[in-house]
Amino acid sequence: MDDVVAYLQEIEGPYAYLALLLSAMIEYVVPPLPGDTFALAGIALAATAGYSPWLVHAALTAGATLGGQLAWAFGRYVRARREKSPTFLHGPRTERALDEVRRRFEKHGAAYLLANRFVPALRAFFFVGAGLANMPGWKVALFGGLSAAAWNGLLLLVGWALGSNLERLGELVRQYTWVALGIFAIGIGIGLWRARRARTKV
Numbered sequence: 001m002d003d004v005v006a007y008l009q010e011i012e013g014p015y016a017y018l019a020l021l022l023s024a025m026i027e028y029v030v031p032p033l034p035g036d037t038f039a040l041a042g043i044a045l046a047a048t049a050g051y052s053p054w055l056v057h058a059a060l061t062a063g064a065t066l067g068g069q070l071a072w073a074f075g076r077y078v079r080a081r082r083e084k085s086p087t088f089l090h091g092p093r094t095e096r097a098l099d100e101v102r103r104r105f106e107k108h109g110a111a112y113l114l115a116n117r118f119v120p121a122l123r124a125f126f127f128v129g130a131g132l133a134n135m136p137g138w139k140v141a142l143f144g145g146l147s148a149a150a151w152n153g154l155l156l157l158v159g160w161a162l163g164s165n166l167e168r169l170g171e172l173v174r175q176y177t178w179v180a181l182g183i184f185a186i187g188i189g190i191g192l193w194r195a196r197r198a199r200t201k202v
Contacts, residue, residue: 016042016051017059024063024148028071028124036120039152040169043159053160057152064117064148065141071124072140075131105133113143117151120177 023038039060046053079102105112109130116126130140155173162169 016045017055020056020059021063021066024060025067025070028064028067028127036173037170039155040159040173043155044169046156047160047162053156057149057156060152061145061148064152065145067124068113068116068127068144068148069137069141071127072131072135072137075128076134077131078128079132079134102129102132105129105135109133109135110139110143113140114147116144117147 020038020042027036042051042056042060043053045051046056112126113130116123119126127140127144158172159169
């Protein structure tokens with residue numbers, strides 16, 4: 001993360017905020033990109049190097065919102081071209097899974113998008129699901145943007161409290177990531193178990 005901080009310090013003026021925006025956006029297109037690394041670096045610089053916390057927050061939130069729109073558009077594409085979609089999206093199991101995602105987002109899409117930013121590594125898939133469910137773009141932008149704003153605001157508060165202790169901030173986010181993924185996995189497991197029990201009773 002120190003390399004990212006050094007990189008952002010070398011960028012002059014508004015280009016640093018643009019780099020934060022693009023990193024937050026691309027994370028939704030290429031999920032392995034460590035978008036939170038750039039976010040944490042920008043927040044640390046806001047606390048220690050004179051970066052505007054308001055512009056850091058705005059750049060990260062705008063980038064996340066735009067990236068979510070791109071993932072949503074991909075979901076819409078898959079929905080509209082189901083028959084012509086890539087081969088990995090075909091097959092009975094895949095079809096059932098996609099239909100289940102669509103049904104769930106038709107019922108609870110807003111809640112999922114409000115929670116998306118707090119679920120590390122899987123954020124982009126929430127927006128793909130919204131696209132599969134044909135959610136309106138303005139709703140996706142609204143709820144996804146609110147989630148990003150809340151998450152980035154929380155990171156800014158924690159970063160401001162920790163000041164220049166960038167390693168501690170990164171460690172807290174890593175710990176949160178593992179806990180959140182564990183809770184998410186348990187929730188998925190319980191949901192699958194309940195669905196299986198329901199099918200066996202029929």
